[in-house]
Amino acid sequence: MNKDVTILAIESSCDETAAAVVRNGREVLSNIIYSQIDLHTVFGGVVPEIASRKHIEKINPVIEAALKEAGIGFADMDAVAVTYGPGLVGALLVGVAEAKAIAYAAKKPLVPVHHIEGHISANYIDNPDLVPPFLCMVVSGGHTHLVVVEDYGKYKILGRTHDDAAGEAFDKVARAIGLGYPGGPKIDRAAKEGNADAIAFPRAHIKDAPLDFSFSGLKSAVLNYLNGCRMKGIEINTADVAASFQKSVVDVIVDHTMQAARMTGIKKVALAGGVASNSALRAAMQEACRRRNYTFYRPTPLLCTDNAAMIGSAAYYDYMNGKRADLDLNAVPGLKLGQY
Numbered sequence: 494m495n496k497d498v499t500i501l502a503i504e505s506s507c508d509e510t511a512a513a514v515v516r517n518g519r520e521v522l523s524n525i526i527y528s529q530i531d532l533h534t535v536f537g538g539v540v541p542e543i544a545s546r547k548h549i550e551k552i553n554p555v556i557e558a559a560l561k562e563a564g565i566g567f568a569d570m571d572a573v574a575v576t577y578g579p580g581l582v583g584a585l586l587v588g589v590a591e592a593k594a595i596a597y598a599a600k601k602p603l604v605p606v607h608h609i610e611g612h613i614s615a616n617y618i619d620n621p622d623l624v625p626p627f628l629c630m631v632v633s634g635g636h637t638h639l640v641v642v643e644d645y646g647k648y649k650i651l652g653r654t655h656d657d658a659a660g661e662a663f664d665k666v667a668r669a670i671g672l673g674y675p676g677g678p679k680i681d682r683a684a685k686e687g688n689a690d691a692i693a694f695p696r697a698h699i700k701d702a703p704l705d706f707s708f709s710g711l712k713s714a715v716l717n718y719l720n721g722c723r724m725k726g727i728e729i730n731t732a733d734v735a736a737s738f739q740k741s742v743v744d745v746i747v748d749h750t751m752q753a754a755r756m757t758g759i760k761k762v763a764l765a766g767g768v769a770s771n772s773a774l775r776a777a778m779q780e781a782c783r784r785r786n787y788t789f790y791r792p793t794p795l796l797c798t799d800n801a802a803m804i805g806s807a808a809y810y811d812y813m814n815g816k817r818a819d820l821d822l823n824a825v826p827g828l829k830l831g832q833y
Contacts, residue, residue, distance in 0.1 A: 498571045498812060502805030503556065505588030506580025506608045507634075508533055508544045509798065510551040514563035514570075515805025519617050524795075524802040525561035527551045537674050538664065545583030549729050552591050559801070567599040574604040574808030576611065578820075578828030579635065585824035593820050604808040605818040608799075609636055609830050610646070613790040614807035615691060615800075620763075623790050628759045630750045632774070634660030634677075637706045637746075638830065639753050642763075645810035648831050651753050652704030654823050659742055660768045662708040666715050670731050680735045687732030689740040692718060694746050704749050704756075711741050717731030717794070739773055747777045754787060763790040772793035810818040 497516055504511040508529040514522040529547050533539045560566060575592035577585060596603040613629050625645060631638040637659045639652035657665070660677055667676025672683060694714050699705040715738050722729045754762055762782050768774065775791055782789035796803055 499565065500572050500574050500604070500805045500808050500812065501556070501559070501570050501612040502574040502606070502725065502803045502808055503552070503588045503592050503829065504576045504611070504799055504801040504828070505548045505552065505584050506576045506578075507584055507799055508539045509800065510548050510555050511799065511801035512552075512556040512559035513801035513805050514559055514565060515802055515809065517826075518614075518806045518809030519621060521618060521802045521805070524800055525559045525562065526554050526798075526800050527555050537668060537818040539581070541581045541583055544581060545587060548584055552587055555582050556591070567595065567601070570599065570601055572602040572604050572808065573599070574606050574804055574812075576608045576679040576804055577605045577763070577822060578825035579608055580824075580826060582826040584826050585826060589822055589824050593822060597820060602812070603818045603820070603822060604812050604816060605822055606804045606807050606811065607828060607830060609638065610648070610807045611803040613642060613763070614810070615765060615796040615803035616763045616790050616801060617806050618796060619792045620790045622764070623761070626759060627761035627763055627790070628678070628750065628754055628757065629765050630746060630778070631766045632659045632746060632764065632768035634664065634768075636766065637708075638794050639704050639749060640830065641759065646814055646816070650708060650829040650830060651703060651757075652702070652749055654708065655699060656707055656709040657712060659706070659708060659746065660766070662712050662742065663768065665712050669716055669719055670734050672728070672731070672735070675803055677768055677771060680739055681773065683732050683735035684739045684773060686687060687730065687736030689736040691730065691733035692737035694718075694737050694741040696741055696748075706745065706749065706755055708742065711738070715810060739771070743771075743777050744775045746774060747781050750778065751781050753786065760787045761790065764791050765797070767798050770797035776806040
């Protein structure tokens with residue numbers, strides 16, 4: 494009988510300080526998250542220096558809480574895993590330094606994890622039947638990637654954004670229409686009260702790259718619409734703007750994902766990343782998959798946001814594949830998927 498593998502995972506790539514204990518890549522024994530959203534809301538976005546300082550303050554209590562909830566100590570772990578990129582360099586460095594210290598003191602292997610690989614792996618936690626290969630649409634504040642998960646830890650990127658990531662566009666449009674930060678959840682809520690067909694915002698398509706994305710033109714179209722209304726004295730219906738903008742983003746993401754599924758012949762489709770918690774996107778992707786008899790997977794909203802359980806899941810498969818880091822591991826803020 495194979496021995497269980499228990500991993501302490503640490504995530505600090507942006508503004509969540511998180512630690513989790515994960516067994517065999519799919520069983521979450523604890524998942525503790527300290528969110529800094531309230532700290533950054535007043536600034537309209539994440540302030541890297543504030544994020545880094547708060548990680549330093551919170552990381553030890555968060556790890557202690559994760560170990561306590563899981564009922565284990567350092568001696569019971571098989572490895573320590575940490576996000577080392579991509580992300581904010583100062584924030585990443587806090588988690589990397591902490592993980593290296595624990596690995597050294599506890600004499601445990603250190604497993605470096607790619608943040609986006611973690612988001613993809615969140616699907617393994619909530620979907621025990623999911624195994625590669627499958628198609629995954631990664632939609633977050635910093636990334637919009639259409640990925641074939643060929644095997645555990647093996648990825649092929651089919652499409653990516655040429656400019657703004659989808660989540661970045663949500664934040665910028667939310668700020669423009671007065672909803673504030675964080676933009677994604679606020680636009681999602683406002684859109685429920687609006688008419689998604691009220692305003693004809695564009696759906697961008699890249700010539701010679703049909704699976705790539707571009708959201709900067711859509712963002713500009715929203716800003717032009719708002720400026721035009723203000724110049725003409727036309728009342729702006731915030732809910733209609735939110736709903737129409739959101740539908741433009743969702744339509745493009747779903748359309749490209751279905752194109753990729755058709756081109757590859759893959760009939761398992763997953764969502765991942767912070768924007769994967771958007772209710773309109775989840776519903777539209779589920780319906781598109783249902784019509785085509787594809788199997789649709791998505792994590793619970795909690796596991797769509799940055800968390801350490803997803804890092805522990807990804808780390809398990811990396812650990813089983815023999816991936817290790819030395820104590821000279823450094824943060825790599827611009828780390829590409831598949832690059833180690």
